[in-house]
Amino acid sequence: MGFFKTRLFWISLVMVVVASTLPLYVSGYILGLLTVAYYFGVFAMSWDLLFGFAGEVNFGPTFLIGVGAYTAGIINNQYGVSPYVCIFIGAMAAVIAGFVLALPALRVRGPYFGLTTLVAVLMLQNFIVVFADLTGGEIGLTIPDVITISASANYWIALGFMTVSAAILYGLSQSPIGLVLQASGQDPVQAGALGFNIVKHKLFAFVVSAFFSGLAGALLVFYFGTASVGTVVDVAVGVNVIVAAVLGGRRTVLGAALGAIFLIVAGEFLRPTGELATFIVSAIALLVVLFFPGGFLGAAMSREART
Amino acid sequence: MTNVTSAAQKARMLPLQILIDGFAISALYALGATGFTLIFGVSGVLNLSHGAIMVAAAVAAWAASSTFGVGNYVGAVIGIATALVAALLTYFAVVQPIQRSRRIANEEKEIFVLTGTLLWGIMIQEVIAYLFTNNAKTVLPIVEGVVEILGVRTPRNEIFTALVCCLVIGLLWLLVNRTKMGKAVLAASMNPRGVTLLGLELTNIYVVVWAIYGVLAGIAGVLLGMFLGVSSYSVGPLTASAFSIVVLGGLGSVSGSLIAAFVVGYLETFTAYMISPAYRTIPALLLLVIVMYLRPQGLLGRR
Numbered sequence: 001m002g003f004f005k006t007r008l009f010w011i012s013l014v015m016v017v018v019a020s021t022l023p024l025y026v027s028g029y030i031l032g033l034l035t036v037a038y039y040f041g042v043f044a045m046s047w048d049l050l051f052g053f054a055g056e057v058n059f060g061p062t063f064l065i066g067v068g069a070y071t072a073g074i075i076n077n078q079y080g081v082s083p084y085v086c087i088f089i090g091a092m093a094a095v096i097a098g099f100v101l102a103l104p105a106l107r108v109r110g111p112y113f114g115l116t117t118l119v120a121v122l123m124l125q126n127f128i129v130v131f132a133d134l135t136g137g138e139i140g141l142t143i144p145d146v147i148t149i150s151a152s153a154n155y156w157i158a159l160g161f162m163t164v165s166a167a168i169l170y171g172l173s174q175s176p177i178g179l180v181l182q183a184s185g186q187d188p189v190q191a192g193a194l195g196f197n198i199v200k201h202k203l204f205a206f207v208v209s210a211f212f213s214g215l216a217g218a219l220l221v222f223y224f225g226t227a228s229v230g231t232v233v234d235v236a237v238g239v240n241v242i243v244a245a246v247l248g249g250r251r252t253v254l255g256a257a258l259g260a261i262f263l264i265v266a267g268e269f270l271r272p273t274g275e276l277a278t279f280i281v282s283a284i285a286l287l288v289v290l291f292f293p294g295g296f297l298g299a300a301m302s303r304e305a306r307t
Numbered sequence: 308m309t310n311v312t313s314a315a316q317k318a319r320m321l322p323l324q325i326l327i328d329g330f331a332i333s334a335l336y337a338l339g340a341t342g343f344t345l346i347f348g349v350s351g352v353l354n355l356s357h358g359a360i361m362v363a364a365a366v367a368a369w370a371a372s373s374t375f376g377v378g379n380y381v382g383a384v385i386g387i388a389t390a391l392v393a394a395l396l397t398y399f400a401v402v403q404p405i406q407r408s409r410r411i412a413n414e415e416k417e418i419f420v421l422t423g424t425l426l427w428g429i430m431i432q433e434v435i436a437y438l439f440t441n442n443a444k445t446v447l448p449i450v451e452g453v454v455e456i457l458g459v460r461t462p463r464n465e466i467f468t469a470l471v472c473c474l475v476i477g478l479l480w481l482l483v484n485r486t487k488m489g490k491a492v493l494a495a496s497m498n499p500r501g502v503t504l505l506g507l508e509l510t511n512i513y514v515v516v517w518a519i520y521g522v523l524a525g526i527a528g529v530l531l532g533m534f535l536g537v538s539s540y541s542v543g544p545l546t547a548s549a550f551s552i553v554v555l556g557g558l559g560s561v562s563g564s565l566i567a568a569f570v571v572g573y574l575e576t577f578t579a580y581m582i583s584p585a586y587r588t589i590p591a592l593l594l595l596v597i598v599m600y601l602r603p604q605g606l607l608g609r610r
Contacts, residue, residue, distance in 0.1 A: 108603040279433035286426040293411045
């Protein structure tokens with residue numbers, strides 16, 4: 001494996017090692033912030049697998065996240081099953097949801113696909129509000145159990161989860177499957193003519209993306225202790241996931257995680273500016289889209305390739 | 308209330324009420340969606356800052372007439388002008404740079420335009436929220452009072468809204484089909500390269516289309532502000548509803564989006580009256596999913 005000799009691998013390794021020592025010397029507040037950022041990183045990476053590689057604009061990442069989060073939350077809330085079982089069932093529910101969404105969605109392309117996924121989010125949102133007895137409605141769902149209450153342990157779980165997800169998703173993107181996905185995203189007709197089953201590959205990408213989104217969503221609600229539309233389902237959350245992935249650099253997977261961490265940390269730094277924080281973050285993202293379409297990691301890697 | 312209407316009388320009025328309210332809502336949806344579909348048809352751009360531009364128009368009209376007291380008519384004109392400026396800015400600051408960029412591969416431009424206009428829309432929304440807070444705002448209506456249509460009490464403003472929408476859509480039809488400029492726009496939507504070969508500057512045509520779009524979105528926004536009121540929270544739902552109406556009708560087909568606007572408008576009104584306002588958008592969303600599955604190109608779209 002040539003990857004283990006590349007600079008990217010060593011940089012990532014150093015970053016993960018440094019990140020894992022953070023609980024020794026930073027405050028619980030910063031740890032909490034980064035914990036959320038790491039889960040967000042997984043959302044963005046799973047989204048990049050679909051968008052960057054399969055070339056499908058999924059406007060509804062929060063459909064998969066929300067199904068995973070709410071399924072895990074409801075089972076815990078209603079039956080008091082152990083969190084680990086709930087999280088597993090949540091991830092499986094997201095996979096099924098991804099499958100159900102992908103079947104009709106893969107019949108259509110481009111903007112039509114985008115809209116189908118967007119509608120899925122709006123339907124889920126309506127469902128949650130209508131079945132308020134089960135889901136907690138607009139107020140949110142209380143989740144009685146937690147995995148752990150230690151800030152450091154939660155931080156390590158999130159970091160470990162993000163690292164493992166990143167390794168799997170990045171490995172997948174560099175594998176032959178990832179190459180076929182990329183080919184079918186760029187020219188589906190030609191990729192099909194070469195004998196690859198595009199629908200099967202895209203369906204696979206959808207299911208993998210759904211699995212990690214759902215798992216991260218379920219873990220996140222157990223960290224928050226509550227599931228609400230505003231934190232895991234709302235279209236605005238989905239927009240943030242998309243912005244994170246585009247900022248970090250599409251088709252890089254790892255860049256998406258960087259983008260998500262940047263987005264959350266920047267939002268926190270800009271908190272003193274009050275209501276203008278979102279404006280500034282969006283403006284930065286727009287400038288990146290306009291002038292560095294490759295994103296953070298894309299810009300860095302193309303510079304390295306040039307020298 | 309002096310005249311208490313009996314339950315039976317109310318039940319008789321209900322279909323008529325749905326017919327009237329549904330018409331006004333649908334006409335408003337249609338006006339909002341025409342500009343959106345026009346831009347897509349001509350330049351292949353899906354403008355996700357649509358809702359933000361509409362809200363900007365309504366809020367500008369509201370601020371001008373209630374805070375600065377310039378009167379309702381001047382306020383409405385200021386609102387429309389704001390939308391025009393916002394639309395042209397969207398084109399020059401976001402869409403054109405992406406379309407001309409050499410660093411973005413051609414097949415990816417569509418995705419970048421979507422992301423870029425989405426971010427731009429959020430920026431407009433945040434500026435509105437910062438300057439004028441998130442509170443809901445109702446633009447003072449130009450016409451006031453109520454009239455009875457066959458026994459249904461209807462605000463004059465509602466009739467005014469429906470009339471203006473139909474009038475503007477009619478004018479747009481004349482502009483596109485009967486003027487030289489309109490024909491150039493139509494030609495550009497069919498074959499951009501052919502238009503350039505005839506010696507017409509494609510950029511000029513795009514600017515004209517974006518200007519028309521700005522005026523349409525402005526009128527729709529101001530009317531919406533008078534009819535239902537807006538806040539910076541309506542940005543997302545407005546974009547989503549325009550998007551779904553346009554896809555339901557078939558991307559780029561103006562007549563398709565008009566039909567779709569009426570289907571969605573009536574379906575929503577019917578659900579709100581007959582079932583519950585809480586379920587208002589659900590049947591329309593279901594319909595959209597079914598249409599996408601059975602006829603992915605939309606009602607009148609071409610593949």
